[in-house]
Amino acid sequence: MPLMSLEKPPAQPGQVWAHVGQPFVGREYDLIVLGAGRMGAACALYLRRLAPRRSLLLIEEGGLPNEDGATLLSPGVWSALTVPPERRAEAQWTRAQLAGALAPDPSLNLSFQARPLLELAAAGGAGWEAVLDVLGRDPAPTLPAGLADLQALPWARLDAQAARYRPGALALACAQAAIGAGADLMLNARAHLDGGGVGIERLSVTNTHQIVVHETHRLRAGRVVVALGAAGPGTVEHDLGLHTTHARAYRQFPRLNHPSTEQTPTLRAAGLTLRPQHGGFTLVPAIHHRDPAGYEPGGGRLTGVPTGLRRETLEDLVAAMDALPALATGALELGRSLMDVPGAWFALPGGDPDGLPRHEEVAPGVHLLLGGPHADTLGLAVAYDLAATVAGTQQRPWAGRPG
Amino acid sequence: MPLMSLEKPPAQPGQVWAHVGQPFVGREYDLIVLGAGRMGAACALYLRRLAPRRSLLLIEEGGLPNEDGATLLSPGVWSALTVPPERRAEAQWTRAQLAGALAPDPSLNLSFQARPLLELAAAGGAGWEAVLDVLGRDPAPTLPAGLADLQALPWARLDAQAARYRPGALALACAQAAIGAGADLMLNARAHLDGGGVGIERLSVTNTHQIVVHETHRLRAGRVVVALGAAGPGTVEHDLGLHTTHARAYRQFPRLNHPSTEQTPTLRAAGLTLRPQHGGFTLVPAIHHRDPAGYEPGGGRLTGVPTGLRRETLEDLVAAMDALPALATGALELGRSLMDVPGAWFALPGGDPDGLPRHEEVAPGVHLLLGGPHADTLGLAVAYDLAATVAGTQQRPWAGRPG
Numbered sequence: 001m002p003l004m005s006l007e008k009p010p011a012q013p014g015q016v017w018a019h020v021g022q023p024f025v026g027r028e029y030d031l032i033v034l035g036a037g038r039m040g041a042a043c044a045l046y047l048r049r050l051a052p053r054r055s056l057l058l059i060e061e062g063g064l065p066n067e068d069g070a071t072l073l074s075p076g077v078w079s080a081l082t083v084p085p086e087r088r089a090e091a092q093w094t095r096a097q098l099a100g101a102l103a104p105d106p107s108l109n110l111s112f113q114a115r116p117l118l119e120l121a122a123a124g125g126a127g128w129e130a131v132l133d134v135l136g137r138d139p140a141p142t143l144p145a146g147l148a149d150l151q152a153l154p155w156a157r158l159d160a161q162a163a164r165y166r167p168g169a170l171a172l173a174c175a176q177a178a179i180g181a182g183a184d185l186m187l188n189a190r191a192h193l194d195g196g197g198v199g200i201e202r203l204s205v206t207n208t209h210q211i212v213v214h215e216t217h218r219l220r221a222g223r224v225v226v227a228l229g230a231a232g233p234g235t236v237e238h239d240l241g242l243h244t245t246h247a248r249a250y251r252q253f254p255r256l257n258h259p260s261t262e263q264t265p266t267l268r269a270a271g272l273t274l275r276p277q278h279g280g281f282t283l284v285p286a287i288h289h290r291d292p293a294g295y296e297p298g299g300g301r302l303t304g305v306p307t308g309l310r311r312e313t314l315e316d317l318v319a320a321m322d323a324l325p326a327l328a329t330g331a332l333e334l335g336r337s338l339m340d341v342p343g344a345w346f347a348l349p350g351g352d353p354d355g356l357p358r359h360e361e362v363a364p365g366v367h368l369l370l371g372g373p374h375a376d377t378l379g380l381a382v383a384y385d386l387a388a389t390v391a392g393t394q395q396r397p398w399a400g401r402p403g
Numbered sequence: 404m405p406l407m408s409l410e411k412p413p414a415q416p417g418q419v420w421a422h423v424g425q426p427f428v429g430r431e432y433d434l435i436v437l438g439a440g441r442m443g444a445a446c447a448l449y450l451r452r453l454a455p456r457r458s459l460l461l462i463e464e465g466g467l468p469n470e471d472g473a474t475l476l477s478p479g480v481w482s483a484l485t486v487p488p489e490r491r492a493e494a495q496w497t498r499a500q501l502a503g504a505l506a507p508d509p510s511l512n513l514s515f516q517a518r519p520l521l522e523l524a525a526a527g528g529a530g531w532e533a534v535l536d537v538l539g540r541d542p543a544p545t546l547p548a549g550l551a552d553l554q555a556l557p558w559a560r561l562d563a564q565a566a567r568y569r570p571g572a573l574a575l576a577c578a579q580a581a582i583g584a585g586a587d588l589m590l591n592a593r594a595h596l597d598g599g600g601v602g603i604e605r606l607s608v609t610n611t612h613q614i615v616v617h618e619t620h621r622l623r624a625g626r627v628v629v630a631l632g633a634a635g636p637g638t639v640e641h642d643l644g645l646h647t648t649h650a651r652a653y654r655q656f657p658r659l660n661h662p663s664t665e666q667t668p669t670l671r672a673a674g675l676t677l678r679p680q681h682g683g684f685t686l687v688p689a690i691h692h693r694d695p696a697g698y699e700p701g702g703g704r705l706t707g708v709p710t711g712l713r714r715e716t717l718e719d720l721v722a723a724m725d726a727l728p729a730l731a732t733g734a735l736e737l738g739r740s741l742m743d744v745p746g747a748w749f750a751l752p753g754g755d756p757d758g759l760p761r762h763e764e765v766a767p768g769v770h771l772l773l774g775g776p777h778a779d780t781l782g783l784a785v786a787y788d789l790a791a792t793v794a795g796t797q798q799r800p801w802a803g804r805p806g
Binding site for chain 2 (some may be wrong): 245250289294296312
């Protein structure tokens with residue numbers, strides 16, 4: 001190990017408060033990050049690396065990963081196909097981080113797999129090829145039989161650089177690496193912004209499974225990063241009395257029990273992404289638009305029968321059935337109530353269903369960090385960008401976009 | 404009056420059942436129209452004219468006009484600016500109907516006013532002129548002082564053909580004319596589709612203001628037209644166990660107490676339509692996308708203060724404040740709860756926020772008729788088209804689009 005420079009004091013692992021049985025004495029922090037999803041955990045890690053002299057506390061309302069957050073359910077599909085050209089360098093840097101640069105310790109396993117993404121379409125255009133040509137090349141991406149109707153989808157484009165990983169494992173790896181680099185972590189603690197600091201409620205669970213506040217603290221903080229996913233904009237609006245343009249959308253991930261292998265490419269067709277997982281597919285419907293404030297998701301009906309899929313998701317799947325006949329079979333798990341189909345709220349930066357990850361200083365010293373639908377491909381770069389901004393660093397490790 | 408042909412028997416006015424005190428003996432009808440909003444009432448009238456030998460019953464759940472429907476709150480702004488070229492002939496025919504051809508009896512007053520629509524924009528293009536040129540011509544549309552910032556909106560286009568009217572009065576006039584032409588009408592009756600016919604619940608109100616079912620009937624019908632507005636798709640889905648692609652959106656119409664006169668043009672700017680009404684303006688926000696199934700509208704907050712405007716409407720108004728400074732003044736009625744701001748559900752044909760009115764036979768003998776956001780400009784032509792289809796008439800009174 002080289003000698004540490006003045007900027008890099010020897011990393012003493014930080015402290016972890018996982019439950020209220022571990023006593024916590026409130027203190028001042030230079031930096032507090034709210035939310036240990038992948039965006040918050042990554043930002044905490046990069047902050048430890050870029051500003052190692054500033055004390056940091058990472059606060060998470062649930063466990064790690066939080067089962068109610070979007071991180072755990074995110075598809076974890078990296079592909080530069082849908083990223084605007086001027087953000088490609090950041091996407092490539094994110095890919096390198098995911099592939100091992102972020103957490104070289106092999107115990108921090110993101111299940112990273114370089115696997116092509118095959119997009120199929122009814123109509124072609126520049127950059128598209130005949131699907132049979134693409135499937136005939138060597139090495140050929142293999143398509144499970146009976147999944148797609150290639151006569152309905154005669155055009156294809158292949159992202160040979162694409163990859164898959166587990167966003168939940170990414171959050172965990174980032175949080176562990178951040179702690180290893182000196183960050184403190186508090187789990188099971190709800191936080192709110194409180195002029196110049198953060199109010200904390202440490203939560204505990206009663207015998208009757210009620211969540212109760214065990215104790216409260218008020219911490220002063222130099223800067224606060226709000227990385228609460230879809231709840232972030234609402235938190236800064238409620239706590240700071242300001243208005244943002246951000247919105248959120250509920251996304252369900254139905255299961256399709258059509259056989260896949262580790263080698264099956266990620267597929268995209270008819271507006272859906274099909275991510276091979278656990279020998280089948282996880283379906284990722286497109287986000288068409290934000291959901292209105294106050295909306296509570298509920299199950300829809302298919303020819304009168306209640307399902308766990310909401311109506312909007314059902315419509316997307318019904319519309320895709322001609323192109324993807326497997327959707328019209330018993331392989332599709334419809335569920336009977338909302339509880340049966342995994343789903344989560346996603347932030348829509350700028351209210352845009354295609355909004356890119358971003359950060360912004362919504363009040364002096366308070367930074368809102370949003371992942372959203374493109375977090376799989378660009379999230380780490382934006383988390384790094386915020387950490388570098390807070391650290392006062394002009395340089396960015398990707399080319400072509402100095403901060 | 405000319406001699407009646409065989410196709411036009413002398414019009415005996417139909418019967419009206421306004422409340423449960425008027426006894427009703429169930430009978431068979433050739434045609435039943437569900438919903439006496441403007442689409443249903445107009446279709447009933449055209450059906451009486453095109454198929455006068457077929458008995459017709461028009462059924463409405465509320466009064467006429469129904470205070471819960473979209474008809475009463477629709478802006479009533481006719482303008483061909485946003486209609487695709489191939490539908491212009493229908494739009495022109497609709498305008499002629501509104502201007503007097505539909506109900507030449509002056510007692511049926513739609514408050515039709517030919518008034519220009521002035522659209523203002525930040526950026527121009529083909530068909531756009533400098534706003535000062537448009538305002539300087541003779542006769543010049545006069546813009547109320549302080550409403551719009553012409554430096555922020557330097558481009559304009561004028562629809563000199565535009566008009567305004569009251570959609571609620573249109574529904575009433577159509578229903579009255581339909582009764583005059585022999586249609587029966589039942590008010591305060593809830594209806595559902597029931598294989599080959601219609602089930603009816605005649606409603607009455609108790610001393611404690613509860614709505615109760617007074618009596619039920621089952622009527623056989625040759626054909627049924629479902630013209631229940633935003634509730635139409637849900638009704639055919641629920642009653643017939645089928646699925647449609649239609650959706651709905653909730654639209655609020657906030658009041659802006661900035662002075663207008665009878666001569667003030669209808670304005671469109673920054674995504675809003677400003678309809679002069681009662682000496683001020685009714686604001687008509689754009690419909691951006693459908694609302695998800697199960698959504699219940701609720702009031703939003705502006706810098707922490709509860710308002711009667713939902714969040715999405717607030718955002719539209721906040722985004723328009725620079726171009727329309729009057730929105731940032733006390734002239735805008737924010738309300739304190741949803742009850743304070745008029746709003747209604749609108750059908751979105753095809754789930755499209757810009758969907759045009761349409762009809763379709765969703766099951767043998769069951770026709771779904773949808774108005775939606777363009778009903779002001781194209782609704783009557785589509786209601787006529789359905790009536791002509793049911794009557795078996797190939798001809799359409801507008802040129803260029805034989806049915």
